[in-house]
Amino acid sequence: MATEALGWWGVPLGILAGTLRGSAPFLFVSLGECLTEKSGKINLGLEGTLLMGAMSAYGISYLSQGTVGEFWAPWLGVLAAGMAGMFLGAIHGWLAQQPRVNDVAVGIAMIIFGSGLAFFLGKPFIQPQAPQLMIFQFGAWSSNPAVQAALKISPLFLLGVAIAPIMQWFFRSTRWGLYIRAVGDSPEAARAMGISIFKVRFLSIVAGSFLAGIGGACLSLYYPGVWTERISSGQGLMAVALVIFARWNPIQCLWASLLFGGAQAIGPAFQSVGINAYYYLFNAAPYILTLVIMIITCSPKRTLVGAPGALGKDD
Amino acid sequence: MALTSSAAPNWLDRWQRPLEAIVLPVAALVVALLIFGIFCALAGANPVAVYGSIYKAAFGSWSAWQNTLIRASPLMLTALCTALPARLGLVIIGNEGALVIGGLCAVVMGLSIGTSLPPFVGQMTMAIAAIIGGGLWIMLAGALRHYRGVNETISSLLLNYIAIAFMNHLVEGPMRDAEFVTKPSSAELTEALWMGSLPGSRIHYGLIYGLIACVLAYVLIQRTTFGFAARTAGGNLRAARIAGLPVGKLTLAVCFLGGSCAGLAGMIEVAAVQKRINESLVSNYGYAGILVAFVSKHNPLATILVAVLLGGILASGGILQRSHDLPDATVLVFQGIVFLCVLFSDSLYGRLPWFQEKSVV
Numbered sequence: 001m002a003t004e005a006l007g008w009w010g011v012p013l014g015i016l017a018g019t020l021r022g023s024a025p026f027l028f029v030s031l032g033e034c035l036t037e038k039s040g041k042i043n044l045g046l047e048g049t050l051l052m053g054a055m056s057a058y059g060i061s062y063l064s065q066g067t068v069g070e071f072w073a074p075w076l077g078v079l080a081a082g083m084a085g086m087f088l089g090a091i092h093g094w095l096a097q098q099p100r101v102n103d104v105a106v107g108i109a110m111i112i113f114g115s116g117l118a119f120f121l122g123k124p125f126i127q128p129q130a131p132q133l134m135i136f137q138f139g140a141w142s143s144n145p146a147v148q149a150a151l152k153i154s155p156l157f158l159l160g161v162a163i164a165p166i167m168q169w170f171f172r173s174t175r176w177g178l179y180i181r182a183v184g185d186s187p188e189a190a191r192a193m194g195i196s197i198f199k200v201r202f203l204s205i206v207a208g209s210f211l212a213g214i215g216g217a218c219l220s221l222y223y224p225g226v227w228t229e230r231i232s233s234g235q236g237l238m239a240v241a242l243v244i245f246a247r248w249n250p251i252q253c254l255w256a257s258l259l260f261g262g263a264q265a266i267g268p269a270f271q272s273v274g275i276n277a278y279y280y281l282f283n284a285a286p287y288i289l290t291l292v293i294m295i296i297t298c299s300p301k302r303t304l305v306g307a308p309g310a311l312g313k314d315d
Numbered sequence: 316m317a318l319t320s321s322a323a324p325n326w327l328d329r330w331q332r333p334l335e336a337i338v339l340p341v342a343a344l345v346v347a348l349l350i351f352g353i354f355c356a357l358a359g360a361n362p363v364a365v366y367g368s369i370y371k372a373a374f375g376s377w378s379a380w381q382n383t384l385i386r387a388s389p390l391m392l393t394a395l396c397t398a399l400p401a402r403l404g405l406v407i408i409g410n411e412g413a414l415v416i417g418g419l420c421a422v423v424m425g426l427s428i429g430t431s432l433p434p435f436v437g438q439m440t441m442a443i444a445a446i447i448g449g450g451l452w453i454m455l456a457g458a459l460r461h462y463r464g465v466n467e468t469i470s471s472l473l474l475n476y477i478a479i480a481f482m483n484h485l486v487e488g489p490m491r492d493a494e495f496v497t498k499p500s501s502a503e504l505t506e507a508l509w510m511g512s513l514p515g516s517r518i519h520y521g522l523i524y525g526l527i528a529c530v531l532a533y534v535l536i537q538r539t540t541f542g543f544a545a546r547t548a549g550g551n552l553r554a555a556r557i558a559g560l561p562v563g564k565l566t567l568a569v570c571f572l573g574g575s576c577a578g579l580a581g582m583i584e585v586a587a588v589q590k591r592i593n594e595s596l597v598s599n600y601g602y603a604g605i606l607v608a609f610v611s612k613h614n615p616l617a618t619i620l621v622a623v624l625l626g627g628i629l630a631s632g633g634i635l636q637r638s639h640d641l642p643d644a645t646v647l648v649f650q651g652i653v654f655l656c657v658l659f660s661d662s663l664y665g666r667l668p669w670f671q672e673k674s675v676v
Contacts, residue, residue, distance in 0.1 A: 044468070095655060098662035104406050104468055106658055108605055113651025119644030120358075234476050241469050280487060284480035287473045291465075300464035 010146065010273045017150030018265020019258055020157065021223040025050065025232075026257035027160040028215030029239035030246065031167060032085075034253050036208035037243055038171065039201045040184035040310035041096055044107025046212045047236030048114020049088045053081035053216020055122035058227035062130035074133040078156070078217040085213020086206050088114050093205035097198055111236075125227050133221045154222040156214065160254075163211070167250040180204055184308035212236065234287070241290040245297060247306035263289045335670040340610065343660035347653040354648065360639045372634040373627025381517045385588075387626030388518075389414070391525035391618055392580035393604025395532050396453060398613040399573040400467070402536055403566060404549040409456055409471030410577045411601025412478035413449040417578025418585040419482055420448030422592040423490075425504045425585075434507040441508065442524075442582050449578015450571040452478065457570030461563045479597055486593050500593035510587035521583035525622070528576050532615035535572075545569055577601065599647075603629065606650050610657050625650070 029046050036043045043049075061077030068076060092110050096103040136158075139151030171177040182190040183200045190197055215235075220227045242260060246252035267282030298304065352362030373383050393410040400407040424444035428437045456474060459465040485501070492502040510519050536542035548555035548562050555562055580600065585592055607625055611617035632646040664670075 091655070095659060098659065099666075100664060101658055101662050102406075105609060106655070108406075108408060108609075109651060109654035109658055112602060112606065112647060112654055116644050116647030116649075116651045120642050120648050123642040123644065234472070237469065237472050241466075241473070244466075244469075277488065278484070280480050280484035283483075284477050287476040287480070291459075291470060291473050291477070294465045294470065295459060295463050298464040298466075300462060 008273065011269050013146055013150055014269030014272050015262055015265045018269060019262040020150070020153055021261070022264045023257045023261025024154060024157040024160055024218040024222065025215040025235055026239060026242060026260045027157070027164070027254060028218060029212045029236055030242045030253040030257055031160065031163055031250055032208035032211030032215070033239045033243045034208075034246070034248055034250055035167065035180070035211065036205050037248060037311060038184045038308055039180045039204035040187065040308050040313075041093075041103050041201055041205060042107060042240065042311065043089070043092055043096075043110075043205055043208060044104055044237065044240060045088065045092050045110025045114060046107075046209070046239055047232060047234065048111045048118070049085045049209050049212040050216040050219070050232045050236040051115045051118040052084045052088055053213030054220035054231050055118040055125065055216070055227060056084040056213070057081035057217035058130045058220040059122065059125045061132075061221060062125055062128055065131045070131045071134065073131045074221045077130070077221055078133070078214055081213040081217035082210045083213070085209040085211070085216070088213075089206040089209025090202075092209070093202040096205070097201060119229050122227055122229075126229075130221070130227070132225050135222075154218065156218050156222060160257075164250045164254040171250070181308075184310055187310050212239075238286060238290050241294055244304065244307075245290075245293045247304065248308060249306060260286050260289070331670055335664065335667075336612075338670075339660045339663060340612070340657060343656040344653065347649075347656040350652050350656070351649050354652070355639075355641070355645075358641060358645075360641055365635065365639055365641075368634050368638060369628065369631040372631035379627075379630065382630040383623060383627040384518050384522050385626075386629045387622045388521040388525040389580040389584055389600045390604055390607050390622040390626055390629075391529050392576045392583070393601050394607035394611065394618045394622060395528060395604075395615060396449075396573040396577035396601075397605050397608035398611065398615060398618060399532060399536070399569050399576070400453075400457070401608065401613040402542075402549050403545050403569050404552065405457065405460065405566070405570070406468045407453060407456060407471045407570065407573060408468055408602075408605050409453050409474045409574070410604045411597065411599070412471070412475035413452045413574040413577035414581040414584070414601050415475075415478045415482050415596055416452045417445035417449035417575075417581030418589075418592055418596050419478075419485065419581070420578065421445040421582035422501055422504065422585050425508045426502060428508070430505050430507055437508050438510065438586065441586060442579060445578040445582030446575040447578070449581060450573075450575035453574025453577070454567050454571040457566045461566045475601070482592065482596070483594065490592075492591070495591070498593055498595075500591045503591045504586065508586060509590060510583065519583070519587035521580075521587050524579060524583060526619060528579065529615045529619050532572070532576070536615065541565075541568075577604070580604075603650065606654050609654065 029050055033043060033046055057077035057080060060080035061074045064076050065073040088110060092106055095101060096106040133154055133156065135152045135154055138153055139148035142148055171181060179195050179200050182193060183195060183197050187197050219231050224231065238260060242256045243253065246256045263286040266285050267279050270282060271279055355362045355365045372379055374380060393414055396410040396413055397407055421441040421444055425441045428440060432440065452474060453471065456467045456471040459470050460467040486499045490501040492500055510521065512519050536545065544560050545565050548560055548565055552562065581596065584596055589595055603625055607618055607621045611621040628646060628649060632643050635641045635645050636643050
């Protein structure tokens with residue numbers, strides 16, 4: 001491998017490359033979850049949404065390559081992933097708001113349903129190769145192939161980076177952002193303002209699931225760029241923890257996603273310089289990191305700073 | 316309307332609530348079956364034939380019943396891992412991880428015992444190791460909840476992935492059996508430690524373990540002061556604290572018990588089915604157990620029934636693939652539909668006109 005020429009420098013470079021590649025799904029899913037949780041409901045089912053998004057993106061990209069061409073087919077796939085996410089989000093948004101129904105339980109059910117549906121419909125797409133999304137080559141200045149490989153950046157990643165500040169502005173400065181925050185922080189006040197709680201939450205969940213679906217498209221059309229049943233391995237769930245860590249702030253979701261993407265890249269980076277011994281333990285790094293972060297940042301005595309007031313309560 | 320209600324016999328009023336608690340989940344299952352039928356029809360299979368195949372593969376013959384019961388026993392145990400903490404108001408979904416840790420502890424214990432102990436004692440030692448391992452694993456999630464306020468649903472789920480990664484690390488490295496080339500695995504347990512079958516069948520003794528655990532759990536939750544304290548804390552945490560209940564100890568104890576059940580399921584799987592530990596142990600019994608717990612409304616006795624039902628559905632996965640050309644994920648889709656329907660049926664309690672309390676005229 002080319003990284004061997006770099007010796008130990010291959011490790012930080014590999015982690016950087018993995019961060020740029022691997023953080024895109026985290027970014028989209030955490031932004032989607034952030035939007036959902038701001039309205040006062042939790043969507044644990046984003047794991048299923050992510051898988052469904054990955055499958056639809058790959059499938060549509062494969063099926064449409066003949067009609068729209070190699071370039072546009074993956075973009076159509078990204079759109080399909082978002083739509084698939086919205087479909088699952090609509091089920092969650094409606095069911096989780098019924099009386100006596102717990103949104104966490106609905107989330108678990110949606111994980112099973114979403115992943116089942118993705119595996120069911122995705123069976124024919126495991127073998128064929130679908131056209132991948134275009135990539136920006138930011139590493140063309142370097143003659144080192146490892147640097148070039150590391151700086152291949154997906155437009156989806158850049159899109160996600162752009163969405164984070166836009167969402168921040170949306171929450172802070174727009175009427176609809178205010179509605180969502182009002183519904184999430186004090187539903188009574190929102191109801192007094194004449195806002196339909198059901199409608200705002202439903203739309204927030206559907207929009208959040210749209211973003212999570214695109215996160216799935218990042219997995220299957222960019223990195224690792226295949227469709228298998230093990231493609232997500234809990235990233236949709238880590239996003240829930242990641243939002244807590246980011247204190248329900250879209251900009252901090254961006255930093256947290258980069259951190260998680262980096263943690264995920266540790267194992268493969270060490271493997272690329274020939275250290276295989278602890279590969280599986282390094283693969284557990286993102287989960288352990290999530291757990292440690294939650295242990296440090298949570299407290300039994302007070303609610304978290306920035307947590308939407310209605311989160312985890314009935315109604 | 317008023318006339319008929321006053322004329323309705325008294326027993327109907329008395330049985331209204333229990334009847335509602337039975338009719339609603341059953342109706343949810345029926346609706347789920349109908350939706351699943353539509354789904355199969357859309358996928359190009361004949362729904363009636365699919366129902367027939369599921370019934371035949373699950374409950375149609377003695378051989379089918381054996382397949383069903385073999386799958387039901389780990390489900391009963393993993394379901395308790397969610398059902399017991401749920402009585403305390405905790406949503407624990409670390410079943411898969413506890414199962415893996417239990418299986419791992421059992422295999423480590425079994426390999427180190429070898430043939431030095433009589434088979435029965437050896438198996439009991441393995442079971443105890445699995446119970447302690449799985450119990451401590453879920454107790455960790457409970458402790459984080461109690462002492463640090465960490466959301467137990469997320470932490471227990473993360474523990475699943477950590478447990479699986481840890482097992483993979485061990486079977487790839489320190490515990491790897493170099494002679495077994497199919498997939499990275501530990502060495503095989505000696506035959507003396509394999510779990511036998513019930514006389515005259517292929518069903519292993521795990522079924523007995525599962526039944527005993529469910530009955531014990533029922534007695535513990537419904538008939539003891541410990542269970543009463545746990546249910547009180549689950550109903551109203553503040554009231555329980557004010558009444559002086561040791562909420563922290565209750566949380567740890569209940570989580571330990573739940574985890575130990577899933578750990579025992581892991582021991583059963585390695586001792587009766589796998590005979591060694593490798594990735595095959597991660598076979599979704601944990602996630603299916605969550606479904607069983609929710610469908611049975613966290614009642615350990617109902618868990619037995621639901622586990623048998625779901626065991627039958629899991630047993631029919633192969634036939635759906637062979638004779639209807641449906642992918643094996645069909646079973647997962649069906650589980651998801653059942654779960655969603657049952658959750659929706661929860662919202663109907665007290666809202667259906669037949670079960671509403673009649674106003675006194």
